[in-house]
Amino acid sequence: QAYGSGSGYSLVSYFGKINYSYADKYMASFTIRHDGSSRFGKNNRWAPFWAVGLMWNLKNENVLKDVKAVNDLSIKLSYGTQGNANIGNYEHLGLIAASSSKYNGESYLYLGSPANESLTWEKQKLLTATVEGRFWDMLNAEISFYNRVTSDMLMSVPQPYTSGFSSVSANVGSLQNTGVDITIGVDI
DSSP states (O other): OOOOOOOOEEEEEEEEEEEETTTTTTEEEEEEEEEEESSSOOTTSEEEEEEEEEEEEEGGGGHHHHTEEEEEEEEEEEEEEEEESSTTTTTTOOOEEEEEEEEBBBBOEEEEOOTTOOOHHHHHEEEEEEEEEETTEOOOOEEEEEEEEEEEEEEEOOOOOGGGSSSSEEEEEEEEEEEEEEEEEEEO
């Protein structure tokens, strides 16, 4: 008897980034990427993702330049998208499997997993607004608001056993996470 198995996948990304700064006060960044994963069918393999970030360096404004208590102060705003392809390598394919048992004295093949050619990237959209600063050359503070929306979630969906399968991978549902992160640090 001989046994063997193999598995593999490919991920390809093309990306570009543009940064702009004016007078060390106003900064902007734009990133775009185009990702392709073999974990999806040929019609859903590629997806574009992008991000935009803006920053206003308040410390370099004339009104705060000479304020000794404020070492650094900035406001940041960003919005972007990203994708997730964290599934098995062949989830979109209907695979044939060989039985280790015999039927009527003969080995046989059967459909080992269901196909889902419409399987595609899980997508996230993230908005973040942040105020951060350093004060009296010892206190660091940051307050961030974030809103993350995940859509086309990659999940294993239960199937009736009469279908011959217990589950199939599919894009279902969405999830929203919103919150505030506060970080305070002191150099002693």
